[in-house]
Amino acid sequence: MDNTSRTRIAISIIFAIYIFFLALIHFMDDFRFLMFKHYEGVSHNLIPLSTTIEYLKNINHYELDTWFMFIFGNIIAFIPIGILAPITFRKVKGYMHVLYITLLISISIELIQYISLMGVLDIDDVLKSVIGSTIGFYGAKIFIINKSS
Incomplete structure (x- = not known):
C-alpha cells in the first residue's frame, strides 16, 4: 500500500470519527452522562435569521457560553466538512x-431533531452550517495555494 492510499484511509477514518462526534453534539445533552436531549413544546424556526437576530439583540439575557454556542456553534462544527x-x-x-x-447532513440533522424531539x-x-463548510472549503483552498507558491 502506497502513502497516498494510507493517507486517504487515515483521512476517511478521521471523517467518520468527525461525523460521529457531529451527531453526538447535536443529539446528546452532556458528554459526561450521554443523556439524549428531549424537547417538547418548543417552537421551531423556519424564518431565516430570526433566532440569530434575537440572540444578537438580547446578548445580555444569555450566559456567554450559551450565546457563543448558539451564534458560532454550527459554523465551527461544519468547518471540517469543507476541508475533509x-x-x-x-x-x-x-x-x-x-x-x-x-x-444533506445539516437538513438531515434538523429533520431528525424535529421528528425525534431530540x-x-x-x-x-442550516445557514450557519453552510457558512462553516464554506469557510473550511475556501480556507483550505487558500492554505493549499499559499503553501504551493
Whole structure:
C-alpha cells in the first residue's frame, strides 16, 4: 500500500470519527452522562435569521457560553466538512459538491431533531452550517495555494 492510499484511509477514518462526534453534539445533552436531549413544546424556526437576530439583540439575557454556542456553534462544527469532504471523496471536487453534502447532513440533522424531539428544528442552523463548510472549503483552498507558491 502506497502513502497516498494510507493517507486517504487515515483521512476517511478521521471523517467518520468527525461525523460521529457531529451527531453526538447535536443529539446528546452532556458528554459526561450521554443523556439524549428531549424537547417538547418548543417552537421551531423556519424564518431565516430570526433566532440569530434575537440572540444578537438580547446578548445580555444569555450566559456567554450559551450565546457563543448558539451564534458560532454550527459554523465551527461544519468547518471540517469543507476541508475533509474534498479530500475524503474523490468525486467531490468543487464548492457545489461541498454545499450539497453540507445541506444533506445539516437538513438531515434538523429533520431528525424535529421528528425525534431530540432537538429544535431551526433554519438558522442550516445557514450557519453552510457558512462553516464554506469557510473550511475556501480556507483550505487558500492554505493549499499559499503553501504551493
